[in-house]
Amino acid sequence: MQQVFKKPVSLKDVQTHFCPGCHHGTFHRIVAEAMDEFGVQKKTIGVASVGCSVFLYGYFDIDVVEAPHGRAPAVATGVKRARPDAFVFTYQGDGDLAAIGTSEIIHAANRGEDMTVIFVNNTTYGMTGGQMAPTTLVGQRTSTSPYGRNQGKDGAPIRMAELLAQLEGVGFSARVAVNNPKNLMDAKRQIKKAFRYQVEGKGFSFIEALSACPTNWGMNPISANERVGTEMCDYFPLGVFKNAADL
Amino acid sequence: MTKRLFMKGNEAIAMAAIEAGCRYYFGYPITPQSDIPEYMSRELPKLGGEFIQAESEVASINMLLGASATGVRAMTSSSSPGISLKQEGISYMSGAELPGVIVNICRSGPGLGGIDASQADYFQAVKGGGHGGYHIIVLAPASVQEMYDLTMLAFDLSDIYRVPAMILGDSVVGQMKEPVVPNKRPATELPPKNWVVRGKGDGEQRVVKSLYLGDGELEAHNWKLHGRYQELRDKETRWEEFMLDDAELVVTAFGSAARIAKTAVMAARDNGIKVGLLRPITLFPFPEKAFRAVTERCKRVLDIELNAGQMVEDVRLSVARDAEVFFYGRPPGAGSLPTPEELLEQIKKYYV
Ligand SMILES: Cc1ncc(C[n+]2csc(CCOP(=O)(O)OP(=O)(O)O)c2C)c(N)n1
Ligand code: SF4
Numbered sequence: 057m058q059q060v061f062k063k064p065v066s067l068k069d070v071q072t073h074f075c076p077g078c079h080h081g082t083f084h085r086i087v088a089e090a091m092d093e094f095g096v097q098k099k100t101i102g103v104a105s106v107g108c109s110v111f112l113y114g115y116f117d118i119d120v121v122e123a124p125h126g127r128a129p130a131v132a133t134g135v136k137r138a139r140p141d142a143f144v145f146t147y148q149g150d151g152d153l154a155a156i157g158t159s160e161i162i163h164a165a166n167r168g169e170d171m172t173v174i175f176v177n178n179t180t181y182g183m184t185g186g187q188m189a190p191t192t193l194v195g196q197r198t199s200t201s202p203y204g205r206n207q208g209k210d211g212a213p214i215r216m217a218e219l220l221a222q223l224e225g226v227g228f229s230a231r232v233a234v235n236n237p238k239n240l241m242d243a244k245r246q247i248k249k250a251f252r253y254q255v256e257g258k259g260f261s262f263i264e265a266l267s268a269c270p271t272n273w274g275m276n277p278i279s280a281n282e283r284v285g286t287e288m289c290d291y292f293p294l295g296v297f298k299n300a301a302d303l
Numbered sequence: 304m305t306k307r308l309f310m311k312g313n314e315a316i317a318m319a320a321i322e323a324g325c326r327y328y329f330g331y332p333i334t335p336q337s338d339i340p341e342y343m344s345r346e347l348p349k350l351g352g353e354f355i356q357a358e359s360e361v362a363s364i365n366m367l368l369g370a371s372a373t374g375v376r377a378m379t380s381s382s383s384p385g386i387s388l389k390q391e392g393i394s395y396m397s398g399a400e401l402p403g404v405i406v407n408i409c410r411s412g413p414g415l416g417g418i419d420a421s422q423a424d425y426f427q428a429v430k431g432g433g434h435g436g437y438h439i440i441v442l443a444p445a446s447v448q449e450m451y452d453l454t455m456l457a458f459d460l461s462d463i464y465r466v467p468a469m470i471l472g473d474s475v476v477g478q479m480k481e482p483v484v485p486n487k488r489p490a491t492e493l494p495p496k497n498w499v500v501r502g503k504g505d506g507e508q509r510v511v512k513s514l515y516l517g518d519g520e521l522e523a524h525n526w527k528l529h530g531r532y533q534e535l536r537d538k539e540t541r542w543e544e545f546m547l548d549d550a551e552l553v554v555t556a557f558g559s560a561a562r563i564a565k566t567a568v569m570a571a572r573d574n575g576i577k578v579g580l581l582r583p584i585t586l587f588p589f590p591e592k593a594f595r596a597v598t599e600r601c602k603r604v605l606d607i608e609l610n611a612g613q614m615v616e617d618v619r620l621s622v623a624r625d626a627e628v629f630f631y632g633r634p635p636g637a638g639s640l641p642t643p644e645e646l647l648e649q650i651k652k653y654y655v
Contacts (some may be wrong), residue, residue, distance in 0.1 A: 070517070096504070097503075098502055098504045099502035099504070100502055100503075100504055101373070101500045101501070101502055104512075107497045110514065113508065113510040115335060117508055118501070118502075118503060118508065119500035119503050119508060119509045119511075120500065120502060120508075120510045120511070120512070121368075121369060121372040121399075121500055121509070121510075121511045122364065122395075122399065122511065122512035122513065123365065123368070123369075123395075123514075124391055124392065124395045126364040127361065127362070127368075127391075127392070129374075130361070130362040130363075130366050130368075130369065131356070131366070131368050131369035132328070132369060132371075133355065133362075133366050133369060133370060134329065134365065134366035134367060134368060134369025134370035134371070134372075134377070135369040135370065135373055135500070136369075137327065137353040137355065137366070137370060138353070138369070138370040138373040138374075138377070139326055139373045139502075140500070140504075142373075142501070142502050143502070147551070159358055159359060159361070160358070160361075160362050160365070161363065162358075163357070163358035163362065165354075215538035240640070284440055300548045
């Protein structure tokens with residue numbers, strides 16, 4: 057009998073700790089599929105950040121360095137400069153990348169570091185219990201915006217994929233989601249493009265991945281998934297914001 | 304004939320780092336150490352290395368963390384306020400057992416302070432500095448030659464023990480020029496770096512991390528780190544003894560303060576005063592046994608520092624039980640370096 061569907065070799069055969077309905081696991085899978093497709097697993101060095109994705113090395117069968125909160129792009133810079141032949145990616149949440157780590161991401165991107173950044177935007181700080189993130193939508197209630205995010209006081213949610221696309225150093229910047237089969241297939245395509253940038257030595261590539269956090273949104277997995285396609289996609293439009301090498 | 308060069312302390316550090324095999328430097332400008340990034344930006348590209356002027360000290364220490372995780376020799380340098388920013392990364396490197404050399408050419412006082420010579424970062428350097436209860440190796444050069452030699456030693460010790468190493472200097476040793484014999488790197492046996500991330504190939508997955516969540520794992524990890532600090536205490540303390548054999552007063556000081564103190568000790572000897580100098584070279588591990596041994600016989604110690612009293616606490620903990628420890632210091636500020644005459648007065652005061 058022919059096997060038509062299997063686990064990517066870049067993923068370990070273990071269960072993840074993610075909550076039911078969380079999209080982190082799906083993103084892990086499609087990142088691993090891209091890794092398999094390009095055959096880079098054996099030369100990959102992943103950089104894990106702080107947040108629900110910190111256990112990256114428990115799921116990906118690759119070498120991993122753990123970075124302090126927000127600093128993954130700087131750690132990855134050191135890794136890639138010392139090992140230019142390695143395939144280097146960071147995997148960071150929105151609290152990590154768009155708050156404490158804004159300086160590191162902007163400057164790594166601006167230098168055009170030859171690396172790939174997977175940015176998982178779930179509009180909240182997942183691991184610490186659902187506080188307001190820089191990506192929290194206006195009006196969204198979180199444990200530190202109990203009356204809803206107030207734009208006058210808290211600022212508007214940051215659109216990182218668009219923001220980084222402005223920088224000369226950035227080769228590729230796209231926003232994807234996995235809330236339905238069509239978006240999922242497109243997410244896979246964009247992640248592969250982002251990987252191709254690095255494989256072909258064409259510079260910095262960035263994927264913003266819209267993700268559900270049913271636990272902290274206080275929603276069941278189905279309505280959380282629906283929120284990604286409605287409220288989130290309204291404010292954070294899916295698409296490619298830069299594709300400098302036109303891959 | 305051995306080559307002698309005339310150079311600044313900061314340049315000696317950069318030159319020694321390159322001789323030690325350092326090819327990666329990450330930094331951010333701050334006086335009085337900017338000669339180091341300037342030197343590295345000029346020389347490393349010629350050697351196939353990498354110089355990055357990072358966006359901040361926070362980023363530069365994390366670049367060091369990443370490079371070190373791949374097994375290369377790498378360095379960062381800064382001065383007091385910048386070292387405060389690096390503490391997060393230093394704690395993470397300590398937790399992840401990553402080697403790496405960090406230079407602190409100290410400035411004076413808390414906050415922005417000034418650029419005068421100061422030893423006010425002693426606590427921060429030897430007591431951990433960042434969170435979590437760890438130590439780094441701290442070396443305190445007193446001459447330009449030592450800036451060179453101790454930098455090379457810092458790379459070796461850091462690799463052997465997998466503990467970050469710091470060169471703790473100040474603007475006196477950083478900015479002055481002296482002759483230096485640029486010694487070649489000694490052939491030290493280094494353990495294989497079989498822990499570095501490299502892309503697993505057909506081998507086992509490797510992870511460089513400081514997060515240990517399993518039952519008892521973190522405690523075991525921390526005991527392992529503390530075992531290493533004990534090993535450093537047992538094997539790697541370094542100090543200089545000067546005219547201590549018949550001394551009735553032991554003067555102690557480190558780095559540039561020790562140079563002034565040495566001049567004062569010599570002047571005191573000219574006056575028939577039996578005084579000697581014990582200069583710690585490693586501040587962590589602190590030369591406890593040397594202090595104990597000297598003070599078993601000579602019961603009086605005068606500690607001199609360019610601060611309001613920091614190392615004196617370690618001196619007090621190290622001396623023989625009935626020894627008396629006195630302190631003379633000048634908190635940092637413009638023109639606050641003590642003169643040899645001033646220190647001679649102090650020596651006379653505590654010499655009985
Ligand atoms: C310096 C520092 N500050 C705060 C924290 C606490 N912390 C751990 S995870 C986290 C939030 C992570 O949120 P995000 O990046 O959005 O990832 P998610 O958990 O949602 O996947 C925070 C604030 C920390 N570990 N280090
Ligand atoms: S808290 Fe949110 S982001 Fe974290 S695993 Fe659960 S659903 Fe996913």
